Amino acid sequence: MxxxxxxxxxxxxxxxxxxxxxxxxxxxxxxxxxxxxxxxxxxxxxxxxxxxxxxxxxxxxxxxxxxxxxxxxxxxxxxxxxxxxxxxxxxxxxxxxxxxxxxxxxxxxxxxxxxxxxxxxxxxxxxxxxxxxxxxxxxxxxxxxxxxxxxxxxxxxxxxxxxxxxxxxxxxxxxxxxxxxxxxxxxxxxxxxxxxxxxxxxxxxxxxxxxxxxxxxxxxxxxxxxxxxxxxxxxxxxxxxxxxxICAKRREEDMHHVANLAETAHGLFGAWTVNGSLNHRYPGNLNIRRDGLDVGRLMSDVRGVAFSAGSACASGSGRPSHVLAALGLEPAQIKSSIRLGFGRYNTIEEVERAAHLINEAAGEQLS
Incomplete structure (x- = not known):
């Protein structure tokens, strides 16, 4: 797959x-x-x-x-x-x-x-x-x-x-x-x-x-x-x-595209809480959490989707996200957060499929 x-x-x-x-x-x-x-x-x-x-x-x-x-x-x-x-x-x-x-x-x-x-x-x-x-x-x-x-x-x-x-x-x-x-x-x-x-x-x-x-x-x-x-x-x-x-030439087109992807994702992840401002953000980034979730297990269960639990640069350090901590999130909330990054070459169908796989695995884990 x-x-x-x-x-x-x-x-x-x-x-x-x-x-x-x-x-x-x-x-x-x-x-x-x-x-x-x-x-x-x-x-x-x-x-x-x-x-x-x-x-x-x-x-x-x-x-x-x-x-x-x-x-x-x-x-x-x-x-x-x-x-x-x-x-x-x-x-x-x-x-x-x-x-x-x-x-x-x-x-x-x-x-x-x-x-x-x-x-x-x-x-x-x-x-x-x-x-x-x-x-x-x-x-x-x-x-x-x-x-x-x-x-x-x-x-x-x-x-x-x-x-x-x-x-x-x-x-x-x-x-x-x-x-x-x-x-x-x-x-x-x-x-x-x-x-x-x-x-x-x-x-x-x-x-x-x-x-x-x-x-x-x-x-x-x-x-x-x-x-x-x-x-x-x-x-x-x-x-x-x-x-x-190319970014300069496609800027308006790219922004419209990622905004559509983000709108689709927001609707499909309604059971999740968004981390960070809803109004002052780049739409291609969606950081969400679902309390009680073990994201490490989720990433293992959903191998058909490449997403992250935070910054790739800090993933090997073992330290929790200083960004989410600065927002006032508790350690358990930080550990239940994922980041989805939408880009130029993603499609609505991919977002829908990814949301289905992630939500299905999360539901089974929390049931």
Whole structure:
């Protein structure tokens, strides 16, 4: 039996257009993009085309730095806090992805004061706590555009305004929102990933506003603008660029499609409770719980559907979801929660079939 894939927050299938853009650089055009001969220049040109394609979806007045992942991009971006003289505080929302949260907490062991900003039961940052946190010592503020676990959309533009008022830089993890919803135009640093927008794995990017200095994270030859050492992959760059272009062209169509899938799913999972805001969320993400359910057993029973019990990045850590805990959920409620991620290539029929299989197994478990 073929598996119904409903885990598009963890990763997306590679778009045919992205694969087509990659293939020439995986076959005959294998030159090093940092070489000065003709094959190197051709490869370098392909990288720059991809850079422009990614930049087209981002604010003006900045530059795109290719990285090996969004996690690397976020670690690179946080280095900007080191260049903020007299400022040693980093503030992030408590429900940030581990790439932001754990990195910020690590900075807390390196002489910085890391603040975790609480959220309300809907998963939205508490603006009064945000206001109270910022001050003359705040160097950098981090806020996720779309939460990877619960799909909640944070008011990043408002957060950015308050961060700038305090003289702090604003880092936006836009991994789950890039190519899908509006990107905050006033952010200073924006991280994104290829494999979340139907592009290849192994490549991400960091957008840096002009005038902001960030220290290198990886040292060596300084190939990527003197900031990120290591040989760039023209194939991965081309794949990311093509995926970004297709997302831009299909944005309205994709959003309409995932909204229809989500509406269908909401109706079929009426016995479940939605985790996070119903009104401020990306429709392609549905995080739901059913009290008393053993999700580990459910995933074993429903092998014909690929869904998750939370972030794929934290699945091997054994720790419960810090996102659901921040909403005030009890451990038993966290353990009874699942995440469904709808994407471009899913169908209504797949959602209906998946809901039937999951509800049937859940009913048998709870009976």
């Amino acid at each position: 073929s598996v119904i894939y409903l885990d598009n927050q963890a990763t997306t299938p590679l778009a045919p257009e992205a694969l087509e853009a990659m293939l020439p650089w995986l076959k005959n055009n294998f030159g090093n993009p940092h070489s000065s001969h003709v094959m190197g220049r051709q490869a370098a040109a392909a990288v720059e085309v991809a850079r422009d394609q990614v930049a087209a979806l981002l604010p003006p007045g900045g530059r795109v730095i290719f990285t090996g992942s969004a996690t690397e991009a976020i670690n690179l971006a946080m280095g900007a806090a080191r260049n903020r003289q007299g400022r040693d505080q980093i503030a992030i929302i408590d429900t940030e992805h581990a790439a932001v949260r754990d990195t910020a907490l690590w900075y807390g062991t390196q002489g910085f004061d890391t603040k975790l900003l609480p959220v309300d039961p809907q998963g939205l940052v508490k603006m009064e706590d945000l206001e109270a946190c910022f001050g003359p010592k705040t160097a950098l503020v981090g806020a996720m555009l779309v939460n990877n676990e619960i799909g909640v959309i944070q008011p990043v533009e408002q957060i950015t305004e308050r961060a700038h008022r305090a003289g702090a830089l604003m880092l936006c993890d836009a991994v789950q929102g890039f190519g899908r919803i509006d990107i905050p135009q006033q952010a200073d640093l924006i991280a994104l990933s290829g494999h979340k927008i139907y592009g290849p794995k192994g490549i991400g990017a960091l957008w840096v506003r002009n005038g902001i200095d960030i220290p290198p994270l990886i040292h060596g030859g300084g190939q990527e603008q003197g900031i990120r050492s290591g040989t760039l992959s023209p194939a991965l760059s081309a794949g990311l660029g093509a995926a970004a272009t």
